[in-house]
Amino acid sequence: MEKVLKSETKAKKWKNKSTFGTYAIAMFWLVLVSGIFLAVPFDVESPYLSVSTIAVSNPWASLIRNIHYWSSQFFLILTLIHLYDHFHYKKRIGLKKGVAFRLSIGVLILFLAMLTGFLLKGDADSEQARQILQTLAERVPLIGKALAFSLIGSSDSYQLIYVHHIATFTVFVGVIVVEHSKLIWPRYTDFIYSFLGVLAISYFLSAPLHDNLNPTVKGPWYFVGFQEILHWLSHPEWSVFMFLILVLLVYLVSTGKKKVSYFTKRGLLVFTAFYLLLTVIGLFFRGERWEWTYPGKINYSYSVLHNFKSPGIKFSPDFNSAEISNAAVIQGRKESCLACHTETTGFSASHSPEAIGCASCHGGNPFATAKTQAHRNMILIPGNLTTARQSCGTTQCHPEIVERVPTGLMSTLSGMISVDRFVFNEQDNPDQLTDVHQLGNSAADEHLRNLCVRCHLGNPKTEYGPVNESSRGGGCLACHLNYSTDAKNELPLSKTQIVKAHPTVNLQVSNDHCFGCHSRSGRISTNYEGWHETTLEKEQMPDSSNYRLIEDSRVFIKKQEDVHHKLGLECIDCHHSYELMGDGNLYKHQENQQDVACADCHIQGKPTTIKAENLDNESALIAALRFGSIAEKEFLVTKKHKHALVNTFVENDTAFFLKKNSGEKMVLKAPASVCVRNNAHSNLSCSSCHTSWAPTCIGCHNLYDSEEPGYNMIKNEEQKGSWVELVGDYMAKQPTLGLRKSAEGDEIIPVVPGMILTIDKTAYPGNENDPAIFHRLYAPSAPHTTSAKGRSCKSCHNNPLAIGFGEGTLNYMIERNEGRWKFEAFYENDKHDNLPADAWTGFLQNRTGNVSTRSDVFPFTVEQQKKILTAGSCLTCHAEDSEVMKASLENFEKLLQNRSKKCVLPVWK
Known part of the structure; x- marks a missing residue:
């Protein structure tokens, strides 16, 4: 009886004292209450669309979501600190085995409750975490498939995850909290302080939501340490033992004898320190595809720090929320951009706001409700190679191409640089691999900087306007940007002007796109059209149709044009995407990267072909976009690098050629007999x-x-x-x-x-x-x-x-x-x-x-x-x-x- 009274006295004293545990209970109630309110606008059938719509069109619902998120984060942190505090100051906990077991399982259930809430966002981060969780569960011997289904349900539904989050795991955690603390309600002062603190944070910092564009995908902060462990394990299923060991350590600390408790406490401490280290690594030193990154590295801010940049709540949005309700669903989400930019025209079908939104190209924050926040870190001119991963190369657009482009000669200028250094006697041969981004301070490199290297794709486009004869670089836009007459008439643009006629980004690559760079050095563009450069000054040019003045004031004289130009063929009719944008390999010179040869189209004998169903994804997509259905077609293949020429096909033993921009069909001719039927000239190109x-x-x-x-x-x-x-x-x-x-x-x-x-x-x-x-x-x-x-x-x-x-x-x-x-x-x-x-x-x-x-x-x-x-x-x-x-x-x-x-x-x- 005396022991019972003493126990009740200690409990009363503890109830009147603020601890990490009491604040954790206050946070738990904030989680519960905010979760109930949040369930009203949340749609479990379309979670990502539901959450993004809340973020951009309902400030009060956004605030509740933020409260729910931040209170849950603090609940987890305070609970873990309380456990550490409890284990650290109690020489021997001495809980009953049943209570200790439930407490140990409760730690695991707590993380599952948090993780299921994270999964309910339905964004790219959540999808990856869900896939990891499902894969690990399925690899548990004997019961794997059943365990995975009981945790996650079917792959196309969030219903079971939702049930677990709001009921199964939450109720279990609530029971453990009450059983352990002997409290149902927190002290009112603890609740008020907790509420005010979370409210302030929730007003200034919104809960994260991945835009499904950034290629860097991670789980929640408490999960990235586990992801790091998985990255190093050759058999990821072994990580399941980590959970069992953690549960066992918590159990032994709670019930074990003095010596056992001593070692298990220190085991938990070591595990906690190690896991915190892995968490820091995962959060700050892992980028896209879990590759190493660090501050100062290109795209570090975009790939890592974007997780820490979150706008606050604005109760008076800079737009009418009805506009968002009427806006199209963009790749499973709503964007606030489309509430203001409603009258902009000029897009190609594949790059229209209805198809990819605005943020896919221009970045910013598509879930912000204030103009300043929405435009923060916005890319005004997308496509430059320094930001291409954030625009053209985002996950659902062209990531493979953006990976390849920096390896191509139009980006590295390898041959140009190597030959120049060779001529300046700075290297022994002209065939070394080089890169324009690695120029030093030698005489040759300064010569390159002064006279040669402006024509590379990495040279940024910094001003609005169409590609012209003076254009150099511009990354993806160097080839794929087209201005309509209306778009040109809007120029020059002011900083506050909302564009009405947007330039088009498409596959219509004309000879004008090539001219700026390829009218120099070998002068391929001008040669092809039949123009030869002279040393005449602008003022000396005769008034004759046989002369041409280009934008940089160089004077050209008329010569014989290329026969293909005379037939109306443009540069891209011969040169395919892997040749122009690189194929992922580094090449020393132009002739090494060049793939297409005359004999690939002017065929002698039986042609080499590839069927449509065997095309790589990029070639198939380009062919379909340009020419419609490609089913049952057989395309010619280059002899050198075995790439498909998707604007050619063979039908009834006849080879046809399609002009890429116009679609005009031509019959390909075999070479003349004199070209192929003599021994004397067999080695002539x-x-x-x-x-x-x-x-x-x-x-x-x-x-x-x-x-x-x-x-x-x-x-x-x-x-x-x-x-x-x-x-x-x-x-x-x-x-x-x-x-x-x-x-x-x-x-x-x-x-x-x-x-x-x-x-x-x-x-x-x-x-x-x-x-x-x-x-x-x-x-x-x-x-x-x-x-x-x-x-x-x-x-x-x-x-x-x-x-x-x-x-x-x-x-x-x-x-x-x-x-x-x-x-x-x-x-x-x-x-x-x-x-x-x-x-x-x-x-x-x-x-x-x-x-x-x-x-x-x-x-x-x-x-x-x-x-x-x-x-x-x-x-x-x-x-x-x-x-x-x-x-x-x-x-x-x-x-x-x-x-x-x-x-x-x-x-x-």
């Missing part, structure tokens, strides 16, 4: 014969001037001091031919005098004593000036420019029944190497050392020159279309052996 002209220049001189006003193309800002490039005349000629050596054999390709130049580095800091550099390097070329008719025989075999000697007079002289070739160069010999200024190699001479901008491209050797000129000597008498010359294509050596006595072959000294 198509372009070596069908290129009508290529832009060339010689005599380039580079020097650094510390006083020259310059430009930093990486920082996009003016600077003092710059490299200056002085050039000679630009010329348009048939290209020189050279050899590309590979394991498959030698291939004859077109080359141009890309770098016959001198470089003076003495004025650049640190290079004062360096001698001037001279190079005579030719570069492999893809001029994009294809002609339907190939080169004549004489244009190769009797042409010094084609063989590599440079321009001049090449004559076959017969004296005293002996034939000799004589060459007189047009240009004087250069003092640096005693070769004509435009030559690649000497007449009947071999060249060694550095000869081209590639390690595998070479001029013809003396022996090869002799073979070429021997055929040329025949052409001095015999017509190209004569029977003799036709026969030479099959077996030239046999023909020479049976030649007439009148035929005089060249004599070589």
Whole structure:
């Protein structure tokens, strides 16, 4: 009796004292009451839509949700602190085994009650946590499937989770609380303080809700430590033992003897410390796909800190909530953006607000009800590579493509950088993998910054407006942005202006999108359209239709256009998405990444095809978006990288070609018989014969001037001091031919005098004593000036420019029944190497050392020159279309052996 009285006295004293436990009870009642009110607007059939609608259209319901969330978080924290406090200060708890067992199970049930509440959001975070929980439960031996179903129910329903959260687990936790504390109601002061504190927090900080766009997906804060454990386990089901050990430790602490209690308390302490460490790691050092991240790393704020940025409640929203009720459901959610931006037009079907909303591209907070909060961290111009993961690359859009793009040459500029460093004698060969984001402070890298590297996809678009001839970079928008007339008429935009005519983002990629970058260097865009750059100033341009002035004031003269351009083909008709946007692999040069070849469309024999059902997802989607149903179709496949050409198909043994933007259908033609039915030219590339002209220049001189006003193309800002490039005349000629050596054999390709130049580095800091550099390097070329008719025989075999000697007079002289070739160069010999200024190699001479901008491209050797000129000597008498010359294509050596006595072959000294 005395013991009972003492126990009752202690209980009364405890009831009158505020502890972590009493505050936890107060929080528990806040959870219960707010949960009852929250159940009214909550729809368990569409939880994500229900919660997002509450967030953007019902401030009072949002406040109740916030109270429910924050009170539950504090209930968990205070309960755990109370347990620690209770175990720490009691030498021996000494609970009855039944009570101790229920208390131990209660810790587990408490986490399940919290976790089921987290699952009821129905967002991406919740879906991942649900999948983890279901997978683990199913792996429990014997009872796994039944256990998973009893916890979660069917995969397409939240009903059982809802029941467990509001009834099963909550009631169990309530019973444990009452049994343990001997209290039903908290002290009124504890309840008031708890309510006021939670109310304040709930007003300023909303409960989190994933936008289902951010690729970083995590469970609740108390679950990420467990996720970290799962990440390291090769058999995740072993983690189930962790729960059993935790329950056992709590039980032993409650009932065990002194020695047992001593070790189990410390075991719990070690476990708690270890788990807290894992929680910190999971919260702050794990990003997308649970990869390591850290402060300062690109996208760290977006991938990690977005979980900690939450707006407060605004009881007077900046819009009419009725607008939200009438707005479309965007990927399972409501967006507050659509309450204000209701009259905007101009979207493509796949990028309309009804399809993807606003936040998918522009970020911000789609659940905020105040303009400032909604626009916080908003991406005004999406698609730049620095923010592409937050716009184009979000989970439900194009994450795979955004992963690939930075590996492509339009992003890395590997070849350009490697060749430039090679020419500046800063690396041994021109074929090293490089990246524009890793430029240093060398003379070559400064040269690149001043003159070369503005044309990369990572160069950000910073101003509104359409893609034009002066555009450089812009990430995804570099190709996919299109302005209608109405959209152009709205420019320039003010900071407060609501756009009425939104520019379109779609697959309509025109030649104008390519022009800004590809009208420089190799000038592919201008070549293709039949324009060759001159050295004329704007004021010197003749008033003639044969000349063209582009936006940066360069003057071009009319030349022969590419036959494909004449037929109306655009750049993207030939070049597919994996070639343009990268395929995930790093390439050293353009020709390595290039996939499409002439023979892929101009087929000889049976074509290689792939059926529609075997296409990769991206190719199938693009084909369907462009051309509608693709069922039962068979598409051509590239020989090099085995990618489908989704604008081609084979039907009844005929290959067809579709123009991507217009859909116009064309029949693909097989190559001419002369291209495929002779032995002599089997190693000629198509372009070596069908290129009508290529832009060339010689005599380039580079020097650094510390006083020259310059430009930093990486920082996009003016600077003092710059490299200056002085050039000679630009010329348009048939290209020189050279050899590309590979394991498959030698291939004859077109080359141009890309770098016959001198470089003076003495004025650049640190290079004062360096001698001037001279190079005579030719570069492999893809001029994009294809002609339907190939080169004549004489244009190769009797042409010094084609063989590599440079321009001049090449004559076959017969004296005293002996034939000799004589060459007189047009240009004087250069003092640096005693070769004509435009030559690649000497007449009947071999060249060694550095000869081209590639390690595998070479001029013809003396022996090869002799073979070429021997055929040329025949052409001095015999017509190209004569029977003799036709026969030479099959077996030239046999023909020479049976030649007439009148035929005089060249004599070589």
